């Protein structure tokens with residue numbers, strides 16, 4: 305990648321005009337509202353770097369909206385900027401296919417040691433932690449961060465973005481929904497009645513943040529995956545007794561642990577579905593042991609919101625590529641495109657285009673695209689279309705849906721699938737499971753050849769007409 309760490313990344317973003325500096329905003333609601341306005345109303349949807357936040361010293365900064373533009377997603381992931389949506393997904397999919405995970409490299413030096421708070425010195429409220437939305441139940445230090453944990457049985461390290469709320473100056477609330485890798489590791493530790501070490505890292509290389517919210521397979525460390533994407537190992541430090549590896553280039557690292565029997569109310573937080581669906585639940589508490597941070601630290605935030613929002617924007621590309629990859633690994637041939645549109649926040653709607661090869665091909669693609677790891681959690685609709693439909697063009701997809709799908713035979717329902725407390729349409733007491741619709745919007749395989757011909761101006765005629773009349777008519 306053409307940058308090293310967050311500070312270099314921010315400089316490059318500033319050079320191409322997508323960084324906005326804001327001084328004097330209030331951490332309480334104003335930062336959240338400014339980020340929302342910038343995302344919805346500004347042409348560049350800039351990354352915003354807040355400084356001199358109300359009541360806090362200059363230099364204690366917060367960057368939000370990092371991955372809201374295609375240019376910044378491309379910079380972060382080393383991709384060209386001028387690709388069509390499906391080309392972008394295709395190139396990324398190929399990169400995942402070719403990816404060779406690179407394990408992290410241990411180093412012992414880091415600017416993180418510029419400031420260290422131990423035990424009773426810890427006061428997390430010395431950082432300008434925002435409360436983003438009016439309905440939020442607290443200040444959220446963890447939205448654009450990574451959470452690092454280790455499997456107590458097998459020793460592998462997971463890196464996931466799981467929200468972190470401030471309870472008080474020395475304790476935090478951690479919400480990992482059922483089935484997430486960090487949660488599985490924690491449950492293994494609690495089953496043995498052992499405390500569970502957790503590290504929270506803020507101000508990371510945005511690629512690490514991306515990878516931590518990727519559905520990387522269980523048992524594979526997101527550090528190795530990010531290293532593979534970057535083409536070089538992530539540099540890590542191993543901290544304290546737990547020896548949890550944390551990024552050496554982070555701005556702030558919090559080291560702590562959760563205790564088996566302890567829970568405290570966490571939430572609400574405006575969620576990625578656009579609702580406060582999970583409300584307040586009793587969740588594990590992180591007791592902070594130490595905090596390490598650079599001089600003039602930069603926190604990072606990515607507040608979830610009603611889609612299309614930041615996470616739905618950058619996640620579209622890679623969730624689509626991951627589902628495509630997982631379809632192929634499961635043996636589904638002739639997938640020609642996958643798109644998870646931002647309007648469905650990438651999870652709630654998946655479109656898969658295939659070149660139909662045999663009876664049942666479309667159902668196979670649909671069921672696996674709905675249930676592979678990249679799509680399994682809190683999905684809703686999966687639509688399978690033919691190869692002439694561009695899955696990223698919703699006009700095309702709706703045309704296929706409304707003309708090639710006979711609802712009585714082309715919609716399958718899967719019941720009791722993986723959902724969770726954030727699912728707004730499931731009554732609270734029944735949450736955990738949801739149902740999925742797999743919609744076959746392909747022309748029926750058995751009479752593919754006899755299916756009514758589509759109305760279309762032939763390509764060569766369209767080209768000739770454009771040459772002859774295009775200027776006069778289209779200007």
Ligand SMILES: Cc1cc2nc3c(=O)[nH]c(=O)nc-3n(C[C@H](O)[C@H](O)[C@H](O)COP(=O)(O)O)c2cc1C
Nearest residue numbers: 464465466467479480481484485517518519606615
């Ligand atoms: C901004 C943001 C906030 C997120 N918050 C949570 C959360 O609070 N709890 C959760 O379980 N997943 C959350 N996620 C989704 C997980 O990061 C994502 O599913 C990731 O793949 C989980 O890692 P895992 O597959 O290693 O469990 C969030 C993602 C983003 C981008």
Ligand SMILES: [Mn+2]
Nearest residue numbers: 462463485520
């Ligand atoms: Mn994982």
